[in-house]
Amino acid sequence: MHAWLPEAHPAAPSPVSALMSGIMLKTAIYGILRVSFDLLGTQIWWWGVIALALGLVTALFGVIFAAVQVDMKRLLAYSSIENIGIILVGIGLTIIFHTSDKAALAALALTASLYHSINHAFMKGLLFLGTGSILHATGERHLGKLGGLIHKMPNLAWIMLVGTLALAGLPPLNGFVSEWLMLQAFLLSPGLPQAYINMLVPIAAAALVLVAALAGFMMVKFYGVIFLGQPRDARIGVVHDAGLWERIGMLCMVVGCIALGIFPTFVILHLDFVTEILVHDSLGKSAVQSGWSMLTPIAAERASYSPLILLFIIVTGVVLTMLVVKKFYHGRLRRGATWDCGYPEQSARMQDTAEGFGQPIRQIFEWFMGVVRKMPTPFDLHPHYHAEVHDRLWDLFYVPIKRANEMIGQQIGKLQHGRIHIYLLYSFITLLALLAFVE
Amino acid sequence: MNASALLLQLMQNVLVLLAAPLLLGWINQCRAWLQNRSGAGVLQPYRNLIKLFHKDAVLAFGASPLFRITPYILLACMWLAAALVPVLATDLPLSPAVDVIALVGIFALARVFISLAAMDIGTAFGSLGARREMLVGFLAEPALLMVLFTASTISQSTSLITIVETLAHKQFVLYPSMTFAAVAFVMVLLAENARIPVDNPSTHLELTMIHEAMILEYSARHLALVEWAGALKLLAYMAIGIALFIPYGIAEAGNWNALPLAIVLLTLKLLLAGAGLAFIETISAKMRIFRVPEFMGTAFLLAVLGLLTHFLLET
Numbered sequence: 001m002h003a004w005l006p007e008a009h010p011a012a013p014s015p016v017s018a019l020m021s022g023i024m025l026k027t028a029i030y031g032i033l034r035v036s037f038d039l040l041g042t043q044i045w046w047w048g049v050i051a052l053a054l055g056l057v058t059a060l061f062g063v064i065f066a067a068v069q070v071d072m073k074r075l076l077a078y079s080s081i082e083n084i085g086i087i088l089v090g091i092g093l094t095i096i097f098h099t100s101d102k103a104a105l106a107a108l109a110l111t112a113s114l115y116h117s118i119n120h121a122f123m124k125g126l127l128f129l130g131t132g133s134i135l136h137a138t139g140e141r142h143l144g145k146l147g148g149l150i151h152k153m154p155n156l157a158w159i160m161l162v163g164t165l166a167l168a169g170l171p172p173l174n175g176f177v178s179e180w181l182m183l184q185a186f187l188l189s190p191g192l193p194q195a196y197i198n199m200l201v202p203i204a205a206a207a208l209v210l211v212a213a214l215a216g217f218m219m220v221k222f223y224g225v226i227f228l229g230q231p232r233d234a235r236i237g238v239v240h241d242a243g244l245w246e247r248i249g250m251l252c253m254v255v256g257c258i259a260l261g262i263f264p265t266f267v268i269l270h271l272d273f274v275t276e277i278l279v280h281d282s283l284g285k286s287a288v289q290s291g292w293s294m295l296t297p298i299a300a301e302r303a304s305y306s307p308l309i310l311l312f313i314i315v316t317g318v319v320l321t322m323l324v325v326k327k328f329y330h331g332r333l334r335r336g337a338t339w340d341c342g343y344p345e346q347s348a349r350m351q352d353t354a355e356g357f358g359q360p361i362r363q364i365f366e367w368f369m370g371v372v373r374k375m376p377t378p379f380d381l382h383p384h385y386h387a388e389v390h391d392r393l394w395d396l397f398y399v400p401i402k403r404a405n406e407m408i409g410q411q412i413g414k415l416q417h418g419r420i421h422i423y424l425l426y427s428f429i430t431l432l433a434l435l436a437f438v439e
Numbered sequence: 440m441n442a443s444a445l446l447l448q449l450m451q452n453v454l455v456l457l458a459a460p461l462l463l464g465w466i467n468q469c470r471a472w473l474q475n476r477s478g479a480g481v482l483q484p485y486r487n488l489i490k491l492f493h494k495d496a497v498l499a500f501g502a503s504p505l506f507r508i509t510p511y512i513l514l515a516c517m518w519l520a521a522a523l524v525p526v527l528a529t530d531l532p533l534s535p536a537v538d539v540i541a542l543v544g545i546f547a548l549a550r551v552f553i554s555l556a557a558m559d560i561g562t563a564f565g566s567l568g569a570r571r572e573m574l575v576g577f578l579a580e581p582a583l584l585m586v587l588f589t590a591s592t593i594s595q596s597t598s599l600i601t602i603v604e605t606l607a608h609k610q611f612v613l614y615p616s617m618t619f620a621a622v623a624f625v626m627v628l629l630a631e632n633a634r635i636p637v638d639n640p641s642t643h644l645e646l647t648m649i650h651e652a653m654i655l656e657y658s659a660r661h662l663a664l665v666e667w668a669g670a671l672k673l674l675a676y677m678a679i680g681i682a683l684f685i686p687y688g689i690a691e692a693g694n695w696n697a698l699p700l701a702i703v704l705l706t707l708k709l710l711l712a713g714a715g716l717a718f719i720e721t722i723s724a725k726m727r728i729f730r731v732p733e734f735m736g737t738a739f740l741l742a743v744l745g746l747l748t749h750f751l752l753e754t
Contacts, residue, residue, distance in 0.1 A: 148561065150503045161505075168551060171544040183540050183584075187591060199750050202588055203743060209584045213577035216547055220554045220573050229561030230501060294535065303597040309536035310519075310545075317515025318508075321664065329492060329660055338499040339656060340562040341643075352558070352566035360574040364732055 006069075006391075009077035010141060014132025017073060021080045021128060022121035029087055029117055036095060037278045045099040045194065052092030056207050059085025063214040064365050067221065068358040068389050070143050072131050075222055076124065079167065082211060083120045087113050089208060090182050093201075094279065097185075100192050103281035105185060108297050110275045111268055111283045112181035118267070119166070119174040119260055126163040126253035130156060133246050134226065137239040143225045143354035145233040156242040157227045159250045166257045168219035169212045172307035172314075174260035177295070179212055180305055184297050214361075221357040230348040262307050265292050355387065362389065443695070444530045448522070451531065455521040455678075459670035460484035462677070462713055469717035484670065491663035499560045499656050509556035510657065510664035516549040517671035524678040525603050527701050528690035538597040539587040542679075543580060546631070549668070550576045557653035568652030571728060575630050575637060575649065578735035583627045585742030589620045589749055590683050599682065607686040615752060619745030621684045625719075626738035628676045630731070632669070635720040637731055647728060677712050681705070 009017045036047065062081030069075035090113030097106035131141075133156050140146055150157040166173040186205035192198050242250070260267060272282035283297060296304045340346055362371060369389050376383035415426075464481035471478025498507070520542055523534050537545070554569035591597045593616070594605035630637040633650035642648050643655075654665050682689075688704035690697040726734065 148501070150505065150559075151501075157503075157505075165548070165551065168547075169544075170548045170551060171541055176541075176544050180540055180544075184597065187588060187597060199747060202585075202592070202746050205588065206581045206585050206739070206743065209581040210577070213547070213580040216551055216580075217573040217577050220551055220558075220569065224555055224558035224566070224569060228503070228505070228555060228558040229566065302595065302601070303538050304535045305538055305541050306536035309533065310541065313519050313533065313536075314512070314515045317518050318511045321511050321514050325660055325664075330495075332495040334495060334497055335500055336497045338501065338560055338562055339497075340564055341655060343563075346562060348561060350563040351561045352570060357566065357570050360570060363729065 005081060006065075006074045006077040009080075009128075010071055010073040014073075014128050014135060017076075017132075018125040018128035021076070022125040025080060025084055026117050026121065029084070029091070029113075032088070032091060033278065036091070037098075045096055045197075048092045048095030048097075048099065049197065050092070051095060052089055052204060055085045055088030055090075055092055056204055056211075057085070058082070058088060059211045060207065060214075061085070063211050063218060064361060064368060065389075065391065067214060067218040067361040068355075068369070070354040070358075071141050072134070072143055072146075072222065072226065073128070073141060075143070075218070076127055076131065079215070079218065080120070080124060082215065083116065083124070086179075086182070086208070086211065087116050087120070089204070090116065090185070093182070093185055096192065096197065098279050100194075102192075103279055104283075104298065105188055106279040107275040107281040107283045108181065108188070109185040110279055111271050112178050112185055114271050114274060115181060115260075115264070115267065116178035119178050119257075122253050122256040122260060123163050123166040123175060126250055126257065127160065127167060129246070129250050129253065130160045130163060130242075133242040133250075137242075138235070140233070140235075143222075146226045146231070147229045147233075147348065147351065148227070148231040149239070150227040152239045153227075153241040155247055156250075159242075159247065159254055160223065160227065162254045162257055164219045164223040166261065168216040170216070172261050172311040174257050177261055177264045177305075177307065179208075181297060182208065184303050188298060188302075217361070221354065225352070225354050225357060229351045232348050232351065232353070262311060263292075264295050264307065268295075362387070368392075444532045447528055448531050448533055451527060452518070452522045455671065455674055456518060459521065459667065459674045460488060462674050462709060463670045465710065466673075466713045466717050469714045470720060473717060473721040484666075488663050488667060491659055491666070494659040496659035496661060498658075501560050502656070503559050506556050506559040506656075507661070509552050510661045510668070512552050513549050513668040514664045514671070516545050516552075517668040517675060520545050521671045521675035521678060523599065524675060524682050525600055525689065526678045526681055526705055528698060529600050529604050529607075530690075531600065534600050535598060537599075539591060539599060539602070540584070540597055542599070543584055543587070546672075547576065547580065549672075553653055553665075557656075560656050562656065564648075564652045564655050568649055568655075571649040572653055574728075575731060575735070578732055579627050579630045579738070582623055582735060582739040582742050583631070585739060585746060586620045586624045586627065586683070589616055589742065589745045592746065592749055593617075603682045603686045603689060604691070606683065607689055614749075616745040616749035617684060619741050619748060621680075623738045623742035623745065624680055624683070626734065626741070628680065628716075629719065630735060630738075632673045632676060634716065636723045636726045637734065639725050647725065649728075674709075677709060680712065681708050 009020065012020060032051075036051075059082045062078050062083075062085055066075050066078035066082060069078060090109050093109040094106045094113065097103075097109055133153070134146070134149065135141060137153060138146065138149075162173065166175045169175040169179045183205055186201055186208070192201075268283050275282045293308045294304050294306045296302075338346060362369070369392060372388045372390065374384070374386040376385060461481060461484070464484045467483065468478045468481050519537070523531065523537050523542065525531050525534060550572060554572050557565040557569040557572070559565070587597075590602050590606065593614075594602045596602060596605070629635070633640055638649040638651075639647075640650070642651055650669075654662065657665055685708060688697075688701055690701040
């Protein structure tokens with residue numbers, strides 16, 4: 001039931017989009033959790049399988065469509081669909097573990113889901129606020145007309161880089177932590193009583209990894225087309241950077257993304273009371289057993305991840321390399337024209353557009369989405385190539401429902417003639433029918 | 440964490456950094472021999488790096504700071520990846536910080552940065568390379584993780600040290616699951632390191648190039664760092680392959696006497712792996728870019744088969 005989302009986000013003002021994506025979508029997750037654990041008590045294991053499968057399909061659907069979008073807010077809206085799918089996958093896994101009496105694993109999967117909900121609120125909020133600033137500065141939502149904003153809006157570009165990396169699920173930021181926890185839950189699943197589930201679960205994990213990798217593709221497209229390269233439209237030349245208050249708002253989100261990524265153990269300790277209520281176990285006590293900087297979901301020799309040490313090593317590596325290069329290298333640098341293999345004629349139109357960057361996805365997943373192509377004939381003097389991507393669910397699901405609705409309405413409409421004696425006849429027949437029924 | 444383990448970690452850090460170009464030189468030399476050429480010698484990559492470090496850097500007018508910092512981030516990521524894989528001894532103090540999933544995450548981080556840098560100047564080749572690199576990346580990542588999942592299901596752990604210790608203690612028999620995984624891993628290695636048949640590392644002007652298209656605008660020290668990072672990435676992948684499929688002879692924790700033998704064995708394994716890579720590159724031709732999804736799909740299927748075989752036959 002996603003179809004309203006990509007239509008609603010571009011229409012809403014950006015701060016509202018941020019709230020919608022960060023908080024409003026999570027109310028459904030809250031509802032699913034309360035209904036499946038509190039009201040129904042989850043006794044049946046295949047409910048979990050259904051939730052898992054639905055979540056995976058949603059996530060894959062969302063990310064594939066996000067990768068071919070050309071409107072930046074539609075792209076983010078489809079990405080929200082993907083992330084809700086990932087959260088649902090975690091809930092499905094929780095139900096499977098919960099019904100198999102594996103409380104510790106259920107707590108792990110549930111923590112991963114909840115963690116991803118918090119993460120998504122922060123990173124998607126950040127990105128939507130950022131698109132708001134871009135929209136404000138350029139008046140343009142279409143990716144194909146943006147480009148090169150890193151030179152015009154450097155502050156915004158660095159802020160958005162954090163959000164981009166986080167949403168792409170890269171270490172050491174927050175998106176990676178929840179994906180890591182979820183993959184750990186998947187990997188620890190062997191030992192379930194149902195043998196077929198045992199085999200299917202790792203393949204579901206592979207599908208989840210595919211989603212994560214596609215999210216990387218999508219975010220490179222998002223950031224690369226908006227901020228990097230040369231402006232694709234001359235009007236982009238005169239824009240201003242994000243204002244002070246906009247930056248402060250977004251910096252709060254940036255701090256959230258980084259802190260959630262670097263200090264996962266503290267967050268997990270705060271999530272404990274939720275998992276305690278729902279699945280009667282918690283992750284906190286095992287997560288911090290090797291110190292607060294090391295995240296160990298079950299046991300230290302099974303799996304451990306320390307974002308702080310990871311960040312420290314990478315930063316040390318960068319600084320060390322810079323120092324060594326600075327010491328032993330003459331440091332001469334001059335600016336020149338772009339080389340590009342020696343082609344002299346270059347224009348901004350030679351860069352990939354948003355459609356161009358999504359082309360491999362369109363090619364590979366063509367069977368999945370409705371692609372309408374208009375190819376020029378060889379004799380066309382003004383050739384024009386046009387390709388459009390459709391959401392097939394519109395045609396397969398919503399349009400039939402709409403048609404059926406209209407048809408029923410028309411049939412019922414025949415009853416209405418606007419003549420009083422026919423209405424009296426209806427009342428009379430109803431009265432007779434009721435009398436016959438009561439008798 | 441004790442002092443000797445720390446010393447070992449430092450030693451591996453320095454060793455991988457210095458030895459990575461040597462491996463590249465060895466592969467190129469093997470390839471030259473197989474093609475009846477005399478070759479430039481195994482030290483040629485070092486000479487290239489020195490030459491590049493002496494040149495004046497030229498930066499395109501439209502380059503942003505992101506473009507300039509990317510080579511350093513790339514080198515740091517690959518250095519970290521190569522230094523954390525236990526190939527000499529299982530007593531690396533930094534290794535618990537990063538498990539196999541995080542390792543794949545680090546490779547993804549480096550890939551995203553180099554793709555963004557490629558799009559930075561806004562040339563036709565740059566964005567073409569970035570698009571293709573991300574394409575190969577998202578196809579290879581699930582296959583790589585399935586291979587790693589097979590190993591971690593066998594050892595009940597995603598920690599590199601535990602995986603290597605478990606696999607090294609198993610007796611020397613051919614596991615069907617690990618055989619499937621090994622074939623899939625070799626295919627992923629070829630794709631991720633821009634080798635034939637997916638990409639050609641020695642091309643500079645071809646419409647089919649991937650990696651080279653991304654780094655066209657780099658020069659001098661930046662190019663040297665990118666090339667060095669590429670060599671480190673290849674070494675890291677080979678180290679992962681050795682750690683997963685032929686870990687025999689690795690020095691256990693605290694066993695310093697086994698270390699010399701481990702070093703000799705590791706050198707031999709790397710020489711063999713390099714020669715094998717050169718052989719594969721010599722006998723195969725580069726494929727069209729739209730055959731790459733099929734190629735990576737095959738790798739993914741093989742890895743899944745490996746995992747299923749493990750569940751069906753080995754438990």
